[in-house]
Amino acid sequence: MTGKLWGGAFDKPTHAEVEKFTASIGVDGRLWAADILGSQAHARMLGKVGVLTADESAKIVAGLEAVRADITSGKAVFSPDAEDVHSEIERLLTERLGALAGKLHTARSRNDQVATATRLYLRGEAQSLGGDLRALQTLLADTAEKHVETILPGLTHTQHAQPVSLAHHLLAYFWMFERDVARLVSCVERVNVLPLGSAALAGTSFPLDRKMVAKDLGFASVTENSLDAVSDRDFVVEFLSDCAQVMTHLSRLSEELILWSAPEFGFVQLDDSVTTGSSIMPQKKNPDVAELIRGKVGRVNGALVGVLTTLKALPLSYNRDLQEDKTFLFEGLDTTRASVRLMSLMLSNASFKTERMAKAVEGDFSNATDLADYLVRKGLPFRQAHEVVGRAVRYCLERKLALEALTVAQLKELSPLFEADALAAIQPLAVLHARTSEGGTAPVRVKEQLAAARGALTRA
Numbered sequence: 244m245t246g247k248l249w250g251g252a253f254d255k256p257t258h259a260e261v262e263k264f265t266a267s268i269g270v271d272g273r274l275w276a277a278d279i280l281g282s283q284a285h286a287r288m289l290g291k292v293g294v295l296t297a298d299e300s301a302k303i304v305a306g307l308e309a310v311r312a313d314i315t316s317g318k319a320v321f322s323p324d325a326e327d328v329h330s331e332i333e334r335l336l337t338e339r340l341g342a343l344a345g346k347l348h349t350a351r352s353r354n355d356q357v358a359t360a361t362r363l364y365l366r367g368e369a370q371s372l373g374g375d376l377r378a379l380q381t382l383l384a385d386t387a388e389k390h391v392e393t394i395l396p397g398l399t400h401t402q403h404a405q406p407v408s409l410a411h412h413l414l415a416y417f418w419m420f421e422r423d424v425a426r427l428v429s430c431v432e433r434v435n436v437l438p439l440g441s442a443a444l445a446g447t448s449f450p451l452d453r454k455m456v457a458k459d460l461g462f463a464s465v466t467e468n469s470l471d472a473v474s475d476r477d478f479v480v481e482f483l484s485d486c487a488q489v490m491t492h493l494s495r496l497s498e499e500l501i502l503w504s505a506p507e508f509g510f511v512q513l514d515d516s517v518t519t520g521s522s523i524m525p526q527k528k529n530p531d532v533a534e535l536i537r538g539k540v541g542r543v544n545g546a547l548v549g550v551l552t553t554l555k556a557l558p559l560s561y562n563r564d565l566q567e568d569k570t571f572l573f574e575g576l577d578t579t580r581a582s583v584r585l586m587s588l589m590l591s592n593a594s595f596k597t598e599r600m601a602k603a604v605e606g607d608f609s610n611a612t613d614l615a616d617y618l619v620r621k622g623l624p625f626r627q628a629h630e631v632v633g634r635a636v637r638y639c640l641e642r643k644l645a646l647e648a649l650t651v652a653q654l655k656e657l658s659p660l661f662e663a664d665a666l667a668a669i670q671p672l673a674v675l676h677a678r679t680s681e682g683g684t685a686p687v688r689v690k691e692q693l694a695a696a697r698g699a700l701t702r703a
């Protein structure tokens with residue numbers, strides 16, 4: 244005997260280095276509540292099918308409840324020498340119930356136990372991450388609502404392209420996060436399947452009622468194959484891939500806030516509470532939070548690749564390699580959640596410099612397409628219109644003029660098709676209002692978009 248759950252056949256104690264190397268309590272300790280829930284459902288079911296007596300089952304369920312209370316109150320602390328969270332909960336239960344605690348592990352293995360606890364835990368965390376994303380989306384929609392007519396230069400290649408509204412710009416991110424939420428919801432469908440009852444790898448000879456356990460724990464169904472159930476972590480891969488996508492979206496928004504807060508743009512001022520100073524340059528207010536969100540993409544991508552690499556070429560069924568999944572899962576989850584929340588915090592008190600945005604559109608030729616479109620409406624083929632307006636731009640550049648500052652006479656020199664209304668058509672606000680195609684930046688369209696966004700927020 245070695246004092247281990249599995250010590251019966253062992254003559255020698257485990258080497259101290261091996262204990263350290265194989266232990267996972269430092270990582271999987273946070274699964275404790277999920278582990279207890281899973282064990283209680285298992286015990287209830289064993290009682291119902293008669294593997295345990297009703298009395299034994301009730302005592303184990305109550306004992307686990309007491310262990311939960313002890314952990315919550317801090318009365319029970321995990322031993323640093325524990326192997327993993329599962330053995331540690333069983334140890335705490337044994338302290339209370341003595342030998343009876345040993346009946347809980349009937350028809351169960353840590354292999355199906357850990358898969359169950361991980362799925363239970365992840366189900367809740369994925370839903371709560373979805374909630375954090377919903378809060379960020381709400382903030383984006385609320386902010387957009389105030390800026391349907393706020394004009395700023397829309398960019399392609401980081402060059403001024405055509406004016407857009409700040410609302411339109413912010414809502415672009417709303418839809419990215421909308422797809423991220425949908426991906427998480429879909430991921431949870433595959434997470435929400437019960438592996439318990441698969442035992443070590445092959446199932447068990449005891450007459451289990453797996454559907455009862457699934458119902459008890461809120462799982463939608465039970466796994467179809469015990470070998471698959473104890474050995475795949477594709478749901479962790481999928482979740483981390485969803486996190487990586489969230490982080491990629493956040494990094495784009497971060498990058499824009501970083502650029503916009505640079506004096507060359509001056510489109511946004513981040514609040515003192517979310518910026519940090521420099522130890523040498525007294526004038527500095529740095530967008531470190533945005534930079535760190537951008538930087539932390541590496542951690543989440545690393546976690547995704549880490550778990551994929553851990554799973555690669557693993558033979559069926561359970562292998563201890565799988566214990567590594569949780570390090571990656573928690574790293575990806577924690578980083579993504581913190582990043583979403585910090586992005587909300589940063590946006591909630593950012594002040595958008597709308598005059599500066601409007602100024603940036605003046606004389607920037609981002610209305611050139613509209614001048615060409617004007618000629619097209621007069622019957623000129625677009626290619627020729629493009630050419631005419633190209634000459635107009637050169638004319639302005641040579642004279643340091645804004646396109647919208649040309650006189651009708653000057654325009655007529657470039658093409659006899661121009662009339663006085665051409666100038667009205669290329670004022671920034673007119674340009675914005677003109678983009679009325681579905682999904683365009685015109686305020687009437689953006690208001691529809693906002694209504695659609697609000698509708699999406701009311702759905703799960």
Ligand code: ARG
Nearest residue numbers: 267327353354357561565566
């Ligand atoms: N701590 C392990 C894990 O997270 C579960 C233990 C399974 N151990 C075993 N020898 N089968 O994967």
